[in-house]
Amino acid sequence: MAYFGKDIPANAEEAKARMEKLMEDIHAGGRDVWGAILDMPFSGERRSKIELKFYSELIPDLYMSGLVPQLYLSAAQSTAHCLAGGMDESVIYSFSIMGLNLGEQGRFELAFRYEDLARDLCARHPDTFGATRGINGIVWCNMHSRSHPRDIAAYCRQGIQCGKNCGDLYNAGLSYGPLMWNSQVLGADLAAVAEIAAECLDFSRKNQLEFSVGLAEAVQKGWVEPMASPTASLEPMDERLALWESRNHVASAGSYFVHLALSHYYYGRHAEAARCLEAVNRYLSGLTDNVLKRQWYAFRVLNALRLYRGGLFDGGAERLRAAVDPLIGQLETWAGLGPLLQPYLALIRAERECALGDIKEARNLYLDAIETAHGQGYLFLAAYANESLGELLLESHPASAENFLREALELYRRCRARGKEIQLLEKYPDALEEGRKALAAEAPEQPETLPSLDTEYLMKSALALSAEIDLDTLLDRILTVMLEATGAQSGFLLMLEQGQPVLLAERRVGQKTGERRHGMAEAAELSPGIVQYVLRTKNPLVLDDALAAPEFRNLPKVGEARLRSVLCLPLLQQGQVAGALYLENRLSPGLFGPDKARMAELLAAQAAISLENARLIREMRQARDQIAQLNAGLEQRVKDEVAQSREKDHLLIRQSRLAVMGEMIGNIAHQWRQPLNALGLVLANLKDAEQFGELTPDYLETQVANGRRLVERMSHTIDDFRRFFRPDKRKERFSLKRR
Structure with missing residues (x-):
């Protein structure tokens, strides 16, 4: 690189200072670096191509050796060279390192643009040395910020195949590193991580790739074997x-x-x-x-x-x-x-x-x-x-x-x-x-009969259900047993009332049973479509993953609640559907295996019998209580009828009094109307006198006296009527002639 006047200093501080200055120059003035590079034609100048080739060999080794300041400087120099017109597919790896550098600085928006640029260029130039190295850089340095480990592993596989196709076995071997790591992070299959490590070791030894041999051995000795x-x-x-x-x-x-x-x-x-x-x-x-x-x-x-x-x-x-x-x-x-x-x-x-x-x-x-x-x-x-x-x-x-x-x-x-x-x-x-x-x-196959069922638990649970005759307590016991037997996250018990399913009780792990009497739509984890299907077919339904089941995944509640494992059982009484038990676990698919489903069916059959018994006992008790109440309340009903008759008489009397009072209030209103009109004229006279300058003290006193007389008259009217309604009022004789 010194031949080109672009030597990479051994001193880390010097390399860092030069890199920071060069990064400022590259992004100065809001320059569209990514658009310019993406559409830039390849350089045909021999000197430029040789320089790019040096960068393509140097940058991966600097990364693997941990010489970070020199790595970032080399990537910046390569990018600047590209912007000056020295472009070909070998420079792709530099852009992933540019994204890595910016990501470590927390400048993620710029980092993601370099990652996207590198991925676009890899897609435009498949099965080339540049694409293989570019993919290798992306999976090592960039994808973990935005991508899922499963997607990163798939892109690693693409890079490995790309390297095999073009002959870049060194970078193909390096892509095994992120493939193993992201498979371990995902943790979907630990045996698969061991298989990938063995595959990497075999490939690397066969092609004498010391670095990727070390990557495989590190995973084997640090993770697979322990x-x-x-x-x-x-x-x-x-x-x-x-x-x-x-x-x-x-x-x-x-x-x-x-x-x-x-x-x-x-x-x-x-x-x-x-x-x-x-x-x-x-x-x-x-x-x-x-x-x-x-x-x-x-x-x-x-x-x-x-x-x-x-x-x-x-x-x-x-x-x-x-x-x-x-x-x-x-x-x-x-x-x-x-x-x-x-x-x-x-x-x-x-x-x-x-x-x-x-x-x-x-x-x-x-x-x-x-x-x-x-x-x-x-x-x-x-x-x-x-x-x-x-x-x-x-x-x-x-x-x-x-x-x-x-x-x-x-x-x-x-x-x-x-x-x-x-x-x-x-x-x-x-x-x-x-x-x-x-x-x-260590049995490789499970028997087709029921030896794996816990018969002791089944018998105890069935006896507990059959012994309970109180309906409310029975509802709680049924859901408790079902959650314990199946490992469900929540359970719901529904019964048909007038042909419609009504939610009687619900329970979730770690909570008490809640009694309800409402429709299915109000329960967040319960899918009405699944319940209606079971009620209609009279058959149990086991879904390993409701989100993936073609018949049910489009049901509204399935998507909204992200339902996974679902077990819904009909409650049959004398061959007729009386209700349903609905169990679900949103945390894990495939929870309700054959053993758990069979256990739940047997318990549901006992639950249906116990519910019918409890219902009949409750109805018998209610009928007995009603008869006792009728016998004990017959005399009271007669008394109530007599009391009601008297109350009606009193009501008629009160209504008559109210009618008289209403008439009297009308009379009061009539008596008040004349003095109120007169009082209004007094006020109007005062207003006119003030307007025309005639408001003298004598005139004002006269009008105020007139107003007081009118008010006293109105007050006397009220007093007269109040005395009229007094029950202790004494009769007085008076002479109309004298009055």
Whole structure:
């Protein structure tokens, strides 16, 4: 590069200063850098092409070696050279590094424009060295801000295939790194991460790619092997770490310690996790701002909160807040850009509330974390959040705790987290006895009959339902049993009244049963369409994922409530539909397997019988009470009729009096009308006298006296009528002649 007058200084401060000056020049005056580059024709000048070729080889090595200031300077020089007319497809990688640089400065809008430019150029020039390196840069440096891990993994696969097609095997091998990391972040299938690491190792060794060999080994030794078993022995890594450091492969070393910290954390070895997280500081230059660095931020917070809860944190609550709150602030900024960190941030909020706040609020936040993880497809994190909530509720709400622990076990199995499955079964043998037996049996196939049903639980539950004759208590017991037996998040019991389903009771995990008497539309998690289907067909309905079921996914409530696992059972009485039981869990698809569905059917059959018995007993009691009330109230009814007759007589008398009073009030009004008119004339005379200058003191006194006489006359009229209505008024004789 010195030959071109653009040498890259070894001094980091000098490189940084030159880079900052060049970045200002590139973006000066609001220049449309991206539009100019996107439509720029390729350079044919030989010197320019050689310089671009040097940049295309230099920049990836600077990144992998952790020489960040020199990396950013090289990318800026390459971009400036491109703007001067030296453009070809080999410069694409530079734009991803420009986006990385701006992203670390918090200038995300500019960073995203460089990422979009690089992606557009890769799409325009597929199966080229420039596109392979460009995709490699994007998946290492840019996509984690806005994209989902699943989409990043798919783009990694595209970059690997692009490199194989054009022969750029080095950058194809490098794209395996983000593929492994984002698959681990997603946690949908831990065995798939192991398979990708093995694939990367085989590809890299076959093509003698030392750097990507280190990336695969870091994931295998830091994540795959430790997560296989809670008691897995860790292979000594001193020699390999020394080799990586000697070759400046700091990204591999940093990746190893991040993944090892995660495996320690998930197994509850928080002191060991803290040491690994601290070790990452030595290799941050090789991680720059990629997905592992952001995950490192998240687990520094999570592990500190667990250390505090375990009494291992060095300091009190204020010191903990001072340590974690700035990191949480940075995570919130990143999570606001895209989905990748949102499930981890939701878990952090729950863990922080559990450590420093209110336990009841922490329970709600754990539920939010579970829902967020499920919504993004982070199965392993959803399992861990269920496990954490189960542990929190174990003493205060053991039944609910067992539901969450069972859900965690099921999710660990689905994402093939064998080590966590073993640990959970060993840690909670009583709560997870059924799962423990299944693990010990190692049976590859499940029998087609019902041996997996808990017959003892079934018998106890059926007896409890049949023994209850009070309808209100029975409603509560039915929903309690159903939620415990199936692991549902909420349950609803509906009965037909005049041919229409009426919601009688509803219950959610951790809440009391609420009695209702209203239509289905008022329940947020209940889909009327699904209930009507079951009532019409008289058959049970099990939906593994309502959002994906073609017949039901377009129903309004399915989309609004984001329904996943749904189990709806008809309540049959003498072959006729009497109602329905509706169970749902929005946190996990595929929850109601054959065993749970069959258990629920058997319990629903008993519930239908018990409901009919309770209804008949209630009606019998109501009829008996009505007869007793009729016999006891016959005399009272006669008395009431006599009293009503007397009341009518009194009413007629009162109405007669009111009529007389009305007539009398009319007379008063008549008597008042004349003096009121006269009083109005007095006032008018005063107004005229004042207007024409005739308002003398004598005249005013005369008019005031006239007004007083009129008022006294009106007052006498009131007094006369008041005396007329007095019941104790004495008769007086008077002479009309004298009057």
